[in-house]
Amino acid sequence: MEGQSMADKAFEYNPHVKSFEILSSHFSLNITHSSSYKSSDKNIFLNSAAFPILLSVASSVSFTILTNLKFNFMKTNFTSFKLIKIILLCITLPGAVCGQIIDKHSCISSCSWGPDRIDIFGVGTDSQMYHKAWDGSSWIPSASEWEPLGGVISGTPSAVCWATNRIDIFAIGSDNQMYHKAWDGGNWLPSPGDWEPLGGDFISNPVAVSRSFNSLDIFGLGEDNQMYHKAWDGSKWFPSEKGWESLGGLFRSNPAAVSLSQNRLDIFGLGDDHQMYHSYWDGSSWYEWESLGGDFFGDPDVVSWGPNRLDIFGIGTDQQIYKKSWDGTKWLPSINFWEPIGGKFSSDPDAVSWSADRLDIFGVALNNKMYHRCYDRGTWPSDWEDLAGKFISGPTVVSWTSGRLDIFGIGADDQMYHKAYDKRWIPSMT
Numbered sequence: 001m002e003g004q005s006m007a008d009k010a011f012e013y014n015p016h017v018k019s020f021e022i023l024s025s026h027f028s029l030n031i032t033h034s035s036s037y038k039s040s041d042k043n044i045f046l047n048s049a050a051f052p053i054l055l056s057v058a059s060s061v062s063f064t065i066l067t068n069l070k071f072n073f074m075k076t077n078f079t080s081f082k083l084i085k086i087i088l089l090c091i092t093l094p095g096a097v098c099g100q101i102i103d104k105h106s107c108i109s110s111c112s113w114g115p116d117r118i119d120i121f122g123v124g125t126d127s128q129m130y131h132k133a134w135d136g137s138s139w140i141p142s143a144s145e146w147e148p149l150g151g152v153i154s155g156t157p158s159a160v161c162w163a164t165n166r167i168d169i170f171a172i173g174s175d176n177q178m179y180h181k182a183w184d185g186g187n188w189l190p191s192p193g194d195w196e197p198l199g200g201d202f203i204s205n206p207v208a209v210s211r212s213f214n215s216l217d218i219f220g221l222g223e224d225n226q227m228y229h230k231a232w233d234g235s236k237w238f239p240s241e242k243g244w245e246s247l248g249g250l251f252r253s254n255p256a257a258v259s260l261s262q263n264r265l266d267i268f269g270l271g272d273d274h275q276m277y278h279s280y281w282d283g284s285s286w287y288e289w290e291s292l293g294g295d296f297f298g299d300p301d302v303v304s305w306g307p308n309r310l311d312i313f314g315i316g317t318d319q320q321i322y323k324k325s326w327d328g329t330k331w332l333p334s335i336n337f338w339e340p341i342g343g344k345f346s347s348d349p350d351a352v353s354w355s356a357d358r359l360d361i362f363g364v365a366l367n368n369k370m371y372h373r374c375y376d377r378g379t380w381p382s383d384w385e386d387l388a389g390k391f392i393s394g395p396t397v398v399s400w401t402s403g404r405l406d407i408f409g410i411g412a413d414d415q416m417y418h419k420a421y422d423k424r425w426i427p428s429m430t
Helices: none
Strands: 021-023 043-047 063-065 090-092 110-111 118-123 129-133 153-161 165-173 178-183 207-209 218-220 227-232 246-250 258-263 264-270 276-281 296-306 310-318 321-326 350-352 357-362 370-376 383-387 394-400 403-409 416-422
Touching: 043 153, 043 310, 110 153, 118 153, 118 165, 153 207, 153 218, 153 276, 165 218, 207 258, 218 258, 227 394, 246 321, 258 310, 264 296, 276 310, 296 350, 296 357, 350 394, 357 403, 370 416
Parallel strands: 021 063
Antiparallel strands: 021 416, 043 090, 063 416, 110 118, 118 129, 153 165, 165 178, 207 218, 218 227, 227 246, 258 264, 264 276, 296 310, 310 321, 350 357, 357 370, 370 383, 394 403, 403 416
């Protein structure tokens, strides 16, 4: 990363920690590799020896197991072949350096529409979507069961809540179209097993955000590696039910998007040159893509803790996490430079904010354990803390009230694990 020094964090593996709550009996969740990149260089290849994958069966840990359901572990798209199933391989792209590839991606989508409520979604080995919810006292349909939602789905879904008891889920079908399903408080729409087709031809996971009540904006990469957008305005899809608006660009990562206000959308992605790129909508028009510099692998993550504030995170080629912020008038530390926040990671980061000027960031380190760091009122009060576990997926985190965090990931035993923070780590920190 130009202009930045590399933090040298050891992250040593301790096989005896017991710190996550087990939520299931056996998992193998579905991942779409972030580098679903169409290149003119045809020498894209898979190399199982190029990168040391550190997977071993987890000892008893204190996450919570969520199910007996098995999920697909990994899927990806490339130029000349569709949905190749990859088990424990390093994916080498043109210009990539093995050992700098992010091999763990989030394969779960979660959202919260109110206090003490969490909804989790993932794709099973039968390619159906599955759902589980926490209602404040118990898991629904049960701690070990999942609700099937039908479909023939590829990759990781994107779920968003824009009102109490309202959920909208987006996913890519086996035909590479975007599909949509909604929960209205009493029913799944269009039905428990059916999905609404929204057209398109995609090679990335979708990302969905809501700017306000009854509004949705969805983004994905088309087969030409451009960014595409569709919006719901409360009564109809724009530009049409099956049509998509091209936002241009040339990308090699899944997109990340956030809304700072009712008339503001910010979208990010990694370009062909591994730099971070940004575009935004100001309520009337989209602005040209701007380079934010950096040298990244994997997928970016973005979070907003207030109007005119956003924070972007990415994994640099030195495998530490980098951060850049927008304060309403300028980029910090600058438009081209990034703040290094240390660590050595093999997963994409996931960040969340539970209040103004508070950020919590999670990632899986090279030793496959979960780590956490927080930003609080302008400072980093402590270094990365070890939350233990042994993971083969990246983290997914959600916050449903100030001071509360819920983190999910897939363990090396293929089970889903859960840890919560509520004044203390539950079931324990390590």
